[in-house]
Amino acid sequence: MKLSFRWYGDDDAVRLDYIRQIPNMSTIVSAVYDVPVGEVWSRESIAHVKAAVENAGMRFEVVESIPVHEDIKLGKANRDALIENYCENIRRVADAGVKVVCYNFMPVFDWTRTDLAHVIPDGSTTLVYYGEQAAAVNPLETNSDLTLPGWDASYSRDELRNIVAEYNKLTDEDLWENLGYFLKKVIPVAAECDMYMAIHQDDPCWSIFGLPRIISDEKDLDRLLAIVDDRHNGLTLCCGSLGCSAKNDVVGLAAKYAKAGRIHFVHMRNVEILPYGFEERAHYSPCGSLDMYAIAKALHDNGFDGYIRPDHGRMIWGETGRAGYGLYDRALGAAYINGLFEAVEKADSHVDTANER
Numbered sequence: 001m002k003l004s005f006r007w008y009g010d011d012d013a014v015r016l017d018y019i020r021q022i023p024n025m026s027t028i029v030s031a032v033y034d035v036p037v038g039e040v041w042s043r044e045s046i047a048h049v050k051a052a053v054e055n056a057g058m059r060f061e062v063v064e065s066i067p068v069h070e071d072i073k074l075g076k077a078n079r080d081a082l083i084e085n086y087c088e089n090i091r092r093v094a095d096a097g098v099k100v101v102c103y104n105f106m107p108v109f110d111w112t113r114t115d116l117a118h119v120i121p122d123g124s125t126t127l128v129y130y131g132e133q134a135a136a137v138n139p140l141e142t143n144s145d146l147t148l149p150g151w152d153a154s155y156s157r158d159e160l161r162n163i164v165a166e167y168n169k170l171t172d173e174d175l176w177e178n179l180g181y182f183l184k185k186v187i188p189v190a191a192e193c194d195m196y197m198a199i200h201q202d203d204p205c206w207s208i209f210g211l212p213r214i215i216s217d218e219k220d221l222d223r224l225l226a227i228v229d230d231r232h233n234g235l236t237l238c239c240g241s242l243g244c245s246a247k248n249d250v251v252g253l254a255a256k257y258a259k260a261g262r263i264h265f266v267h268m269r270n271v272e273i274l275p276y277g278f279e280e281r282a283h284y285s286p287c288g289s290l291d292m293y294a295i296a297k298a299l300h301d302n303g304f305d306g307y308i309r310p311d312h313g314r315m316i317w318g319e320t321g322r323a324g325y326g327l328y329d330r331a332l333g334a335a336y337i338n339g340l341f342e343a344v345e346k347a348d349s350h351v352d353t354a355n356e357r
């Protein structure tokens with residue numbers, strides 16, 4: 001297991017030298033943020049991230065994300081040029097030593113929550129999703145000026161309405177078609193550079209505002225991996241995204257896809273499943289619905305040796321900043337991940353020693 005941590009570049013309030021002080025922290029997960037989606041990243045910008053990370057004593061080996069332009073997802077006529085730019089970005093980050101690229105294929109909204117600072121009983125704040133609140137801001141069915149946190153502020157309300165309407169004309173099968181078209185061009189380039197592409201599941205793992213969502217469960221993941229049956233076409237296993245629905249057995253999925261060698265990156269996060277949505281919780285298993293020990297054991301027992309990062313954290317100890325991406329609770333999550341993996345690894349080696357006796 002290679003422990004990693006997401007960092008949003010020079011503007012991130014969380015400092016690299018602080019991240020470095022988390023035990024076992026080896027890898028920074030980052031991206032180039034100075035160009036619009038769809039354009040080629042300059043080699044200078046990539047080198048700048050790499051140098052900052054290496055000067056702090058860590059490695060820049062995971063990119064999250066190279067975002068996929070909406071016109072690729074919509075299958076528009078200009079997609080070939082955008083896909084060529086995407087491939088060029090893969091080549092460039094590969095040249096800089098990056099091993100894994102995380103991306104997603106969710107229409108319009110990368111992730112959806114209805115409150116980014118919900119107070120839970122211990123006094124910390126966390127991200128939550130309550131179905132009723134989401135329905136109240138559906139851009140097609142209400143004239144409400146309310147928005148959800150995390151909505152792309154570059155869209156005006158009318159633009160948002162238009163793009164959601166465009167997607168509403170697409171069926172799930174159309175979106176699959178467009179994802180297949182993308183993968184068949186991108187994965188051969190990734191394979192050539194030995195870059196592991198790692199798709200992130202839809203977050204949450206169900207359709208929102210009638211938008212097609214196709215990476216939500218085991219059947220979807222099987223279909224995705226079969227489109228190009230190559231290890232370079234793989235997964236970011238996001239425990240919290242899959243785990244916010246009880247329909248997904250996260251432990252079983254971790255075991256199955258680790259065994260197949262298709263998990264390249266893991267987001268460890270715990271959620272509490274509620275009848276009306278979910279709340280993000282501290283990483284420790286009893287704080288939420290997921291058995292984090294069982295997930296770690298399933299990964300380890302099936303040969304997983306890739307990158308793991310704590311996913312979102314709560315805001316604790318008075319910290320303020322980017323919701324989900326403060327230092328303190330993610331650092332607690334990282335320390336807990338270390339503990340889980342030390343336990344599953346040592347349990348294994350003790351079994352081996354006992355067998356030798």
Ligand SMILES: [Mn+2]
Binds near residue numbers: 200238239240311
């Ligand atoms: Mn995630």
